[in-house]
Amino acid sequence: MKISLNMLREFVSAPADVKRLASDLTRIGVNVESVREQEDDWILDIEVTSNRPDCLSHLGVAREAAAFYRKALRMPGAHLAESDIRAKDAVGIAIADTDLCRRYCGRVVEGVHVGPSPDWLRRRLEALGVRSINNVADVTNYALMELGHPLHAFDLDCIRQHRIIVRRAKPGEKLGTLDGVDRTLEADQLVIADAERAVALAGIMGGEESEISNSTRRVLLESAWFAPASIRRTAKKLGMRTEASYRFERGADIEMAPVALDRAAALIAELAGGEILRGSLDVYPGKKSRAAIELRETEIRRILGSALLAGKVERLLPALGFRVTRRGKTAWRVTPPSFRPDVSGEVDLVEEVARHYGYDRLPSRLRSAPPSIERDSRRAKESELTAGLVAIGFREIIPPAMVDPEENARFTAQPPVAIENPLSQEASAMRSSAMPSMVAALARNLDRGRHDLAFFEIGKVYTPWPNMPASSGPSAGLASLRHSETLADERRVLALGLTGSTGSAGVHDKPRELGFFDLKGHIETLLGVFDIRPLRFESLAARPYEPNLAGRFLHGNEALAEFGELRQALAAQYKLRQRVWLAEIYLDALMRHPLRPRVFRAFSKFPSAERDFSLLVPEEVTYEHLDQMIQGLARNEIRGYGPVERLPEGKIEKGYYSLLLRVTFQSAERTLTSEEVSDASRELISALAELGVRLRA
């Protein structure tokens, strides 16, 4: 809302210093965004919050200033020279739908000469960002800027039978509005009609056929009050937003209707000539008195932490238009004025007092929450996990969760959640896999010549619940959702993306291309933060991964992580020229496991001996088989073991591959003799022999 300082000064004696005025207004909640000099005037640009329609006018801003500076508020005069002809003989007004129109006032001005507005009016309107049209239309806009009440002027001779009926539109009724659009109306939309047809869209825009033109001689001025919700619904539906609808949907001042009407009629008579017919038509079926609100000193103290303000109630509230009567020593009965639809409860009154007193003058106190013995294990787990990720070289990314559903489908069979009004096709669904965003992130950096990348993301994937009952009365059903219920299945995942080599080439190290086991190792490290027993691995055939190069970890039947090489056909679609390794770790499942316990176990003080066994292993025997066999031995002397080298099948002997197994022998009780080590070794070898494993000669 633009405010002219000159116009404002007609309502109140504002301070000469416009900067001070701006900062004072802002301090009391009338937020002045900018101040700029224009010719002999200053224009204040005010951001008016949606609860304060009263401030969408010079009068409203002046009222705030008057209350703050303790000045009187002056209303503009309306000098009405009425003729002897009665307005009610010239036009008839009826409200058919009183639920949507609580008041309709009208005046008739006869014998006008429509033409350009005088300079002063044009300049003032233009300074406020309003285009000048003609003297009659300009007056209605000027009164709107002054008083905040929307007005409309009809060419009375275009109103059939000179009858105005405020009613809901007939389904399919047509109306050509002033913006040149022919509109087809719906039954719940309010119109101003004459005896035969709709002539205006109530509270939003007039109709073309009754528009003021240069040939107009008789003007019917309308000043009414329309129900905010109805105006809002109609304007939204029709995609229209006008100065009038903007104010009506926020709530116009029903008592301002006749005042603004008189002001405009007087100005039209002054600027366009003509005579004002006698009397104002005022159909007011919806008169309601506002309920008084009790305001207690105790509530002021409870909400603001200070009782000092109680003394301000009796000065401030009346200055803002409230009616205040004292109730006992520490309470008041307060009736809000008609222009303050936002004030309906005690706490609203507390705010009125507080904002004029100044928030910065209110007390301040630091209060902590009561201490709690509860531990936030989720936080501890997440911070250990991310510490691990950072330590092994992963960078966190936060890619958008919105994706192209087609792209999403390349990675998962789970449907994504569709967005009804997306900004673009590329962001028209909430992803059901974290992979598309991860691959896009990798691709983006590869395109920029960065070849060694390790990314992680902790984010959600979204999919509709599989059996959301189609019949359950949707919006009511959704409204009754309790806190624990969610509308869609949202799962937290940790996504990993890895590509390139083990490091950049340098004088010290020769980098090596990353492979499946680099990824698997990272995942083992991360899962190792938790105590997951038993943890099982299996190979995996899944949509985004290259067959034979994907696997997953499970606890029972619950998958904790799935990972593998991005399918090369998919990589080609992203024009990736190097292999990409991806993983999704399911955090909701993982976080249910406790962190790896920290329990000290005494270690052996006796020396250990390590032995390497060069094994010939039949092709079909996996390391997991060997592993299980050795674990099955349960020999105390075998403290640890692991594969240190593997030569592929066929190289040594057909049908076999060679594996060098390193075993550590140690006892907690004594130094093992070489015979004991040999015994344990023999037992190990003969157990492995059951799998067809032989020692290499």
Next chain:
Amino acid sequence: MNIEEKIQRTLAELGADNAEIVQALFAEVRAAMEAERQGLISGGAANDAERQKACRALRDRWLARKNGIISAIDEHWLKPSPRELKPLVGRAFNELRQAGAELEVSQLASGVPIKPDHRSAAQAGEATQVQPASADPVAAPDLTLPGAHRALGSLHPVTQVLREIEGIFLELGYRTETGPEIESVYYNFDALNIPETHPARDDWDTLYVKLPGSKDNAAVLRTHTSPVQIRAMEKYGAPLYLIVPGKVYRHDNPDASHATMFHQVEGLAVDRDISFADLKGTLDFFVKKFFGSGTRTRFQPSFFPFTEPSAEMAVSCWACGGKGCGVCKQSGWVEIMGCGMVHPFVLKNGGINPKRYSGWAFGFGADRMAMIRYGVTDIQLFYQSDVRFLEQF
């Protein structure tokens, strides 16, 4: 004379005519064997195949039937030894053979003993370096070369800021709470006193989602973290001290200061006798912690449907200290968050009696805080996953 030469001669030829000399000879052989074994362990085999090869060579050198050192000793020392020395030579020879068997046995049955003691190969290497015997001066490397790095990863700047903010409130005993991102219109708007019929609803440019079986415009991508206020009140009741970090979504065309997805932090305190004074004091504490102890706060009236009274909080400009500069557009102040006393209607919707309890709440953009903290000028950078950006944090 080295060992190879010695074992080709008889004891007599070597002048070993008493027990002392014989034992010294055997000790020399044992020492050589041990040294070679050690050499193998600490030696620089490039890989296990090479090490294996070396093992086999060692075994062959000592244990081969033909031309092995031990069989040569048998042949040249034991067999032709004089009778009076025979028992002694025989005993020494047996000991040697047993020791030598280590090489054999280890290779074929007990695995290759790679670390008889607990020193790693590298440690063993170091140990030999410090021995004066092998004190060949090491060719001095260029120590000014950069070290061999193992690069650390990094947390996203927004995560870092979120953690810092969370940490400040955790210090005050607040708990962290989260909520769903796909939210009902009820929790996102209606319960927060933002009915469809009120223009305030338009302050949130909303992305709606389609769910099977639900009407149009019934579910949204949450436009703020505030629905968690209601969810948490329902779940925990009062008293309640919460901090809610999370992603939110707006139907906003992306530019340098707007993103379709961004992060908010919501705070909520509900207790008996919570007043505007607590709001001011707590937020003042927060900004002093976050921006520095010299930071001042300014509260101005504002409007949010879910708080009453509502305020906009500004902090004294961190760049100029309040004197006025480009950062604060010469005003000395920068607005960073909205806050206010929880509206009684909202408490009621959360199942909390507004006559007994009162509360205060705040909400702000974490991205904006990260932009301020790190001097980032374009919010889009946070969501583009560009390493050139990420590696700076």
